[in-house]
Amino acid sequence: MARRLPPLNALRAFEAAGRNLSFSKAANELNVTPAAVSHQIKGLEEHLGTALFRRGPRRLLLTDAGQRLLPGVRQAFAGLAEALGELDEARDGDFLTISVVPSLASKWLLPRMDRFRRAQPDMEVRFDATSHVVDFAQETDVDLALRHGTGDYPGLEVERLTGGTLLPVCSPKLLEGPYPLKTPDDLRHHTLLHVPWEACCPTDPDWSDWLKTAGVTGIDPDRGSRFNHSSYAVQAAVEGQGVALADEVLISDDLAAGRLVCPFGTGASGATPFAYYLVYPPQKAKLERVRAFRDWLMDEIRTYEATLKKQAEDTAA
Structure with a gap:
């Protein structure tokens, strides 16, 4: 008889906490509270009937059971990510979904999107203008995101855009x-x-x-x-x-x-220590629609930064 699997969210919390050896860092990565991570871990330990973590003198440590479980869980999530990537490739390749901070969308990105549409006339683009930090593992339809923060986004490809x-x-x-x-x-x-x-x-x-x-x-x-x-x-x-x-x-x-x-x-x-960043899961990087938008966006950023530099030089002169 097949063993009943633990809840997926509990396994995600365990993988993040085990990789970071920190409930706080795992919580930041998963966009939840440390208490929520702790609750998921406790539930997983009860499900498995064994402790997965122990408190060391200065940091969180995995128990022997946790050390045995972590590689398999990480491999399982990697396989799931690969399967989702293959599904992405199989779906309509001219469909791009972008999560973006509302203010950046309205004041900078959207006024420039006409140039992207001229470069990619057959690509359909959908915007999710939100301050919500997208969870790519859960919201698999989102291809990439433009975020405002410090650039600390574990597990994602991160490229600084501008700001500060x-x-x-x-x-x-x-x-x-x-x-x-x-x-x-x-x-x-x-x-x-x-x-x-x-x-x-x-x-x-x-x-x-x-x-x-x-x-x-x-x-x-x-x-x-x-x-x-x-x-x-x-x-x-x-x-x-x-x-x-x-x-x-x-x-x-x-x-x-x-x-x-x-x-x-x-x-x-x-x-300010905060800036705008382009982020996306590694498995999305090989998608043609993601590469096309990323390359166009970085060209726009270079043009924008060059314009700012020239304006500063003209003002100084």
Whole structure:
């Protein structure tokens, strides 16, 4: 009689925890809480009737049973990934699904997608604009994702795109009027537009950090309007509703079109450890549709970065 297999989620939690020797790292990889990983491991141990982990003096360790089980589980998941890859190749090769952060989608990617469609006229593209971190093991229809974070995505192919520079921006109309915005101290007369950062980027700089770096005192850094996506804050700035602190990639087109300006110059930027990344499972890398989009995207990034460099040189001159 065949033995009843444990739940797949429990095996995934065990594989991630065994490979990382950390419930916290496994939780981050699986986009769940450490408590959820611990619960899955406990259930698996009860199912198997044996302990799989033990606490060492400084780290988590596998028991003898865990060491015996881990290679087989990893091999099983590798075989499953390979089978799914073969299924991907068998399905319509001109169908691409992209998961992308909403603000990057609306403010940078979509305005450039017409060039991709001209290069790949027969390829159908579907977008999943979401802040949700896609789980490629569960959402196998997603080919690749554009994420905002530190680039730490275990088990995935990771390529840095751009980002890491925050700039205060506003509508040109705020440079005039009763309280013209000329120096950082003038911000006391204007509305600050905020985007509370998501859990993936809890230490990204905000107005409090920027004002402190600029040496500005006497301004409440928490006052103003709040938005759940950066693109909304940027649009509010375009409409003259205040001053936004936004990643340069999200405001580049509006700056070039004159809809936004940097009231204190591009030298008044703030650095952030977070950037935008292209990520995808290794088994997806051989798919023609993924290679075509990846190559086009990296060309667009090179063009964008070159434009920024030239603008900086022209400004310095």
